[in-house]
Amino acid sequence: MQPNLSAERQLLAHGYKFDAPVNTCAFSKDSSHFAFGLGDGHIILVNTATPEGDRIRVKAHHGAVPALYAYGDGFLSLSDDGTLKTIAFDGTLKDIADFKGAWTDKVAVHDKTGAIAVANGKNIHLWTARDAEMRIIGPHPFGVNDVCFAADGMGLAAAHRDGVTLWAWPHFEPQSNHLPWKGAHLAITVSQDKKWIVTAMQEGALHMWNVSLKRDYQMRGYWTKPTKMAWSGDGKWLGSSGSETVILWPFDKQGPEGREALQLGWSNGAMVSALVGHPNQNVMAAGFEDGALLLLDIKTRKAFNLSAPSGHPVTATAFARDGFKVIAGVQNGGAIYVDLES
């Protein structure tokens, strides 16, 4: 289903203002609710049927909330105070783990199976439906900076200094697949077809491994450290932050080698600060450091303004699974909900 982007019309949007920076945001699996994770540990829950109505505000964590995902009939949130919890639509909290005193800011969730992987120091803590208990995967040679599931849930990729380590079900042997590349790999993503593993690096570059061809490429030239990566709905484009436009690399055919990146979206020279791919269309939502939120149509190369610059960086944005709703949060505590169907 394609949201109607072309019509000249006023979209229905609701603005919010919270008293702490918005760190993260997510829609629930059924698109019925959305949530914001705040820098003071609060989670805000909103029903999409009544976006202007009552909201549930729950103090979930002592620290900030760097990660928030749809999970079961609710949400999963990870705080940098080391606590991992689920939050039901009514605000009921359930403790999953407490990595007491550990610095945790990255968690991966596998949608279909509900598996959870948390980067904790040099290890990954893994919960799966298959295992009765949590398993510790590691140690890695250095601290794990990010972790990602393969789309089929049968593999796990960890980004760390000097490369990537791949783990495969069911034995989690560190296969012969340490993918080396000097430098700090800060974020990681795996293509839907599992052919490509891409990391974002400290020195303003993406590193890409074609696993089947056993080749790798370095994509340099970013203005600043790329921290956000997102796939288009068909999985053929990988968007990235790190510049004043979204840099999109083509992953159809042989991949990005020797091909030009597409640049989409611009807001007065501000850097891209938040990025998310549409669940099934070749559309992305991009937030900028000046507060603008744009909807980018990769097919037509057009950008649609969802929110004007507020002067404060957009920190997070998310699409609903139904493809018709967008939310975004801002560093000054502002947030927006846009109904693309309206």
Place this chain on the structure above:
Amino acid sequence: MSDKQVPVTVLTGYLGAGKTTLLNRILTEPHGKKFAVIINEFGSVGVDNDLVVGVDEEIFEMNNGCICCTVRGDLIRIINGLIRRGLDKFDGIIVETTGLADPAPVAQTFFADDEVKKATRLDAVVTVVDAKHIKQRLQDSPEAEDQIAFADIIILNKMDLVSVDEADSVEAHIRAINPYAVLHRTKNSEIELSKIWDKGAFDLSRILAIEPQFLEGAHKHSHDTEVKSIALTTDKPVIMGRFEEWIGHVLAEQGPDILRAKGILNIRNAQRRFNFQAVHMIADSAPGNAWKEGEAKTSKLVFIGRNLNKEILEKGFNACLDNAA
């Protein structure tokens, strides 16, 4: 962006010099300022005690493992944690390093990491020195020497344990390594916050004020220490393109030996000063204050490091000048 850059004070000093005492003083003095304190090698932060975490020291090597281009991954992470909480809550950030820490990756983090650079500015590297034991330390520990070389402000502490003559001798020793730092003599780390905080010490403005004679005097003591400083001064305008090319070359070639480089330059045809600084190979520059009417437009460039050759540096720098002016 709209949010101001929060000043960062990096507190270094050898074990037992009085860093923790100084930190406690800063935190308990009734100055009405709110600080985020990052201690224990960036594992914990004293922000209402809400962020006490354990991490390993993480050195991120950039550019294919070049030692000169390292930043502290743990420091980046924890500053990102503070940004998530809202940096506008804080008047400043104090980073306390362990006695054995190399100050370079810590300082480089504030130049080289984009997120950190945007949200914060390095105000000063403050080094606490134990007046009684520093001479011994300088003989057996390169870290102690580096910490002095890196300092913008030096607290010469434990003055109650040394005689005036001893103190003068220690100060001369320190000056041989780093003549540009502001030096305060204290006992029990007793010093007013205003003397060490939000001085913009890292923005170089005071280095012009240091008299060349004083430098020459300090150099007399440099025979017994490996780290030294070199100052280049000129009244001729500097040609930007040539300077960039030359300094880039110098840093690439001699980066490992250059602990700090700082400069205030009169760029040809520019109304404002040009401020330049580098740690090893990582450089940062920005326009400074405008030159005042009638003010002597003196350019000055300072290098602190090892194996520095003044003649070669001077020759290179002179080739960047507009001799016709």
